[in-house]
Amino acid sequence: MAQQHLDPPTDPTAGPVTSDALAGYLRAQATEFLRSLRQHRETGAGAASGSAESVAAARALRRSARRISGSLHTFRPLLDTDWSEGMRPELAWLSGTLAREHAYGARLERLLGALNRLSGSAALPSQASGANAHPTPKGTLTVGAAKAGALLDRQLTLARTRAHSAALQALGSSRFHAVADSVAVLASEVPLTPAAPATDLRPLAAAAADRLTDAVAALPLVTAGHPYNAQALVHGLSADTAPQPQDAPWHQVRLLLRLHRYARELMYGDECPTDVRLLAAGQALNRHRDAAEAASAAASAARTPRIAPATAYALGVLHADQRHEVEAARFAFQQAWQKEAVRTL
Amino acid sequence: MAQQHLDPPTDPTAGPVTSDALAGYLRAQATEFLRSLRQHRETGAGAASGSAESVAAARALRRSARRISGSLHTFRPLLDTDWSEGMRPELAWLSGTLAREHAYGARLERLLGALNRLSGSAALPSQASGANAHPTPKGTLTVGAAKAGALLDRQLTLARTRAHSAALQALGSSRFHAVADSVAVLASEVPLTPAAPATDLRPLAAAAADRLTDAVAALPLVTAGHPYNAQALVHGLSADTAPQPQDAPWHQVRLLLRLHRYARELMYGDECPTDVRLLAAGQALNRHRDAAEAASAAASAARTPRIAPATAYALGVLHADQRHEVEAARFAFQQAWQKEAVRTL
Numbered sequence: 001m002a003q004q005h006l007d008p009p010t011d012p013t014a015g016p017v018t019s020d021a022l023a024g025y026l027r028a029q030a031t032e033f034l035r036s037l038r039q040h041r042e043t044g045a046g047a048a049s050g051s052a053e054s055v056a057a058a059r060a061l062r063r064s065a066r067r068i069s070g071s072l073h074t075f076r077p078l079l080d081t082d083w084s085e086g087m088r089p090e091l092a093w094l095s096g097t098l099a100r101e102h103a104y105g106a107r108l109e110r111l112l113g114a115l116n117r118l119s120g121s122a123a124l125p126s127q128a129s130g131a132n133a134h135p136t137p138k139g140t141l142t143v144g145a146a147k148a149g150a151l152l153d154r155q156l157t158l159a160r161t162r163a164h165s166a167a168l169q170a171l172g173s174s175r176f177h178a179v180a181d182s183v184a185v186l187a188s189e190v191p192l193t194p195a196a197p198a199t200d201l202r203p204l205a206a207a208a209a210d211r212l213t214d215a216v217a218a219l220p221l222v223t224a225g226h227p228y229n230a231q232a233l234v235h236g237l238s239a240d241t242a243p244q245p246q247d248a249p250w251h252q253v254r255l256l257l258r259l260h261r262y263a264r265e266l267m268y269g270d271e272c273p274t275d276v277r278l279l280a281a282g283q284a285l286n287r288h289r290d291a292a293e294a295a296s297a298a299a300s301a302a303r304t305p306r307i308a309p310a311t312a313y314a315l316g317v318l319h320a321d322q323r324h325e326v327e328a329a330r331f332a333f334q335q336a337w338q339k340e341a342v343r344t345l
Numbered sequence: 346m347a348q349q350h351l352d353p354p355t356d357p358t359a360g361p362v363t364s365d366a367l368a369g370y371l372r373a374q375a376t377e378f379l380r381s382l383r384q385h386r387e388t389g390a391g392a393a394s395g396s397a398e399s400v401a402a403a404r405a406l407r408r409s410a411r412r413i414s415g416s417l418h419t420f421r422p423l424l425d426t427d428w429s430e431g432m433r434p435e436l437a438w439l440s441g442t443l444a445r446e447h448a449y450g451a452r453l454e455r456l457l458g459a460l461n462r463l464s465g466s467a468a469l470p471s472q473a474s475g476a477n478a479h480p481t482p483k484g485t486l487t488v489g490a491a492k493a494g495a496l497l498d499r500q501l502t503l504a505r506t507r508a509h510s511a512a513l514q515a516l517g518s519s520r521f522h523a524v525a526d527s528v529a530v531l532a533s534e535v536p537l538t539p540a541a542p543a544t545d546l547r548p549l550a551a552a553a554a555d556r557l558t559d560a561v562a563a564l565p566l567v568t569a570g571h572p573y574n575a576q577a578l579v580h581g582l583s584a585d586t587a588p589q590p591q592d593a594p595w596h597q598v599r600l601l602l603r604l605h606r607y608a609r610e611l612m613y614g615d616e617c618p619t620d621v622r623l624l625a626a627g628q629a630l631n632r633h634r635d636a637a638e639a640a641s642a643a644a645s646a647a648r649t650p651r652i653a654p655a656t657a658y659a660l661g662v663l664h665a666d667q668r669h670e671v672e673a674a675r676f677a678f679q680q681a682w683q684k685e686a687v688r689t690l
Contacts, residue, residue, distance in 0.1 A: 317582055
């Protein structure tokens with residue numbers, strides 16, 4: 001496959017992009033962070049399971065934390081080194097802690113949905129009530145599928161509850177207050193280096209795009225473009241319980257794609273055009289990550305002591321199904337990526 | 346997808362094809378049947394597991410039995426009804442009985458190969474010695490995969506041994522001798538109807554081609570052409586242990602493709618050109634059938650009482666893997682079929 005090039009991050013005919021754009025973007029994200037934090041506190045973040053508003057607020061908080069952290073990384077030569085190097089791990093800790101609760105819930109929903117699909121029932125189960133509470137008319141779950149669903153429900157709900165408590169604890173910690181204070185400072189005063197005002201942001205944004213392009217070029221895209229290549233399940237029964245090493249470069253591209261996307265937002269400002277190619281590629285990589293983690297969760301549930309063989313069988317089918325989702329997501333990424341970039345602006 | 350048309354069974358500029366072609370083809374196949382039978386008897390068909398020569402002879406016997414039976418079906422208006430209607434079920438019984446031994450062996454090989462692939466070991470296991478006798482350097486099998494391999498080895502080897510005995514018994518039976526006698530008569534004298542010499546074979550061959558085209562048109566080829574449609578595993582965990590109803594139309598197309606192929610052989614005689622499209626489509630349907638039956642065997646092994654959960658898990662992964670092979674085979678068929686027929690003659 002020929003090397004694909006990305007859109008230039010800004011209109012090449014325009015002049016240099018100055019540190020004002022960086023400062024403006026960081027201030028806006030910091031303001032959004034503080035707004036989401038206030039909303040999260042007001043919408044009953046203390047409840048056992050967050051309300052819809054509280055969930056939305058936590059998501060917005062993560063969203064701005066990721067954008068601040070990503071911009072500190074991409075444009076670090078313009079920022080006070082000590083400050084930005086102290087800030088990034090704290091933001092990563094925060095968004096990671098907040099993301100976990102959501103991830104466990106989404107993973108359970110994905111796995112119960114797959115169990116129903118694999119049982120020939122079209123209806124999705126209600127997440128709260130478990131897989132076997134809703135026998136659908138078209139095909140009831142087998143004993144194995146129902147027990148696998150109940151086991152996953154138990155394990156992932158427990159993990160989610162723990163993640164929820166951990167998130168609440170984090171939001172009440174002095175560590176978090178220090179992060180919030182730093183973000184509050186950022187909302188008014190961005191600590192730029194003395195040389196920043198004379199620095200053009202474009203080469204730094206272009207470097208982020210190049211890192212993405214290089215990482216994509218290293219992916220096995222020729223294989224991924226051949227449907228049913230049976231690569232994703234190659235270690236489906238291997239003795240190694242660690243995350244599959246073949247997934248790592250894809251996860252890495254997902255992160256680099258995100259950094260590139262944030263850099264585009266920053267460079268274009270409010271007029272940032274939607275790049276459907278990046279959007280589709282990003283969605284494929286999210287699906288890749290979710291399916292890989294769901295496959296892992298099924299394999300891990302199958303290692304629970306004293307489960308029935310029928311339960312283990314259903315978890316084996318589920319694991320393989322999710323690994324095929326991983327393969328399907330790689331195919332979808334390959335298809336999205338090979339499309340020529342179409343300028344929408 | 347636009348309706349695909351098949352090659353006309355013969356050169357349309359040539360004249361009618363007469364019953365001589367039918368009689369010649371049937372006589373040749375009957376002679377081949379008798380030759381293979383003699384060879385099968387001479388090459389130690391009585392041994393517990395047939396020698397390579399005996400296996401080849403049994404294959405040739407089945408091959409000619411299928412061709413005789415298929416031609417009796419496609420061209421039945423030209424043949425004595427009582428005789429041909431008495432003959433066909435006997436030939437089907439014979440080739441079915443002979444096919445079983447080979448099928449169990451091939452199924453075991455496919456499943457052990459898949460277990461190795463899923464364990465990240467590239468090497469194929471030796472069929473005779475079971476899956477766990479050959480830990481490969483790259484990745485040894487997990488306990489579950491090794492036990493699943495041993496269980497499948499036990500079950501399918503037993504089934505194969507039984508099929509071997511049944512085949513030997515069949516070949517010594519009076520029922521078989523009656524079939525062999527009928528085929529011996531056919532080798533010298535084909536029982537045509539009085540009207541046969543005046544009948545053109547081409548409309549009958551064309552009707553066989555039309556039956557194939559119609560059956561293909563009824564397949565869900567649009568879905569099959571979208572990779573990773575997740576259709577083949579839709580009932581992967583359903584409570585129903587019967588063969589998957591979604592497979593039946595594909596198996597039916599496989600049989601109709603075979604009848605069409607035999608009709609072409611008969612019409613073209615020795616100059617029958619290879620139609621690569623038919624060849625690829627037929628191979629995809631064979632793979633479809635083999636994977637569907639292997640998936641069934643894995644599911645059935647998982648219902649063995651008192652197996653370990655790890656064994657059941659490995660069998661679940663294996664079942665899903667083979668159902669994905671089913672889906673991959675449908676995709677391959679769709680790809681082969683949509684290619685325009687290219688005349689090679």
